[in-house]
Amino acid sequence: MDLENKDADGRKKTGGLLIHIGRFIAFIAAAFVIVMLVSEGALKDISTGDMAGILLIVLGVIALAAYVISYWNANYAGILLIAVSLAFVMHSFYYLNTGQIALWLLTGMPQLVAGSLLLIGWGIKKTG
Numbered sequence: 001m002d003l004e005n006k007d008a009d010g011r012k013k014t015g016g017l018l019i020h021i022g023r024f025i026a027f028i029a030a031a032f033v034i035v036m037l038v039s040e041g042a043l044k045d046i047s048t049g050d051m052a053g054i055l056l057i058v059l060g061v062i063a064l065a066a067y068v069i070s071y072w073n074a075n076y077a078g079i080l081l082i083a084v085s086l087a088f089v090m091h092s093f094y095y096l097n098t099g100q101i102a103l104w105l106l107t108g109m110p111q112l113v114a115g116s117l118l119l120i121g122w123g124i125k126k127t128g
Contacts, residue, residue: 018121019074022114023067026081029110030063052095059087063111074122081115084108 037056063084070077088108092100 012125015121015123015125018117018124019070022074022078022117022121023070025110025117026063026067026070026077026114029107029114030060030067032110033060033063033107052091055087055091055095059084059091059107066115070118074118078115078118078122081111081118085112085115 033056037053037060063081066077066080066084069080085108088111089104092103092108096103
């Protein structure tokens, strides 16, 4: 019995599982941001001068695009989700005077977790 092949298959399965979990979290997080923006009415009262609202919408769309990209390339999707998470933290500290970390915990933290899982899963599959 070849133990090396069994270990490589197990690593590929673990990497694939992490990628699937990362995709699931990315979809739920992106859908949550978009539903939150729609339910709060951010899309109907938006004007060209409302940069904060436009930025939130763009970040939500980029997060959803990263979810779709994850089916072709988990590496790029993970990097994009981590960048979106960092953009959410910069947005919450720049546009909110109090620097509410709770906003980032709702919007950016799931993106960070999903992106990290995609990158870790991709790395495990690649080495396995």
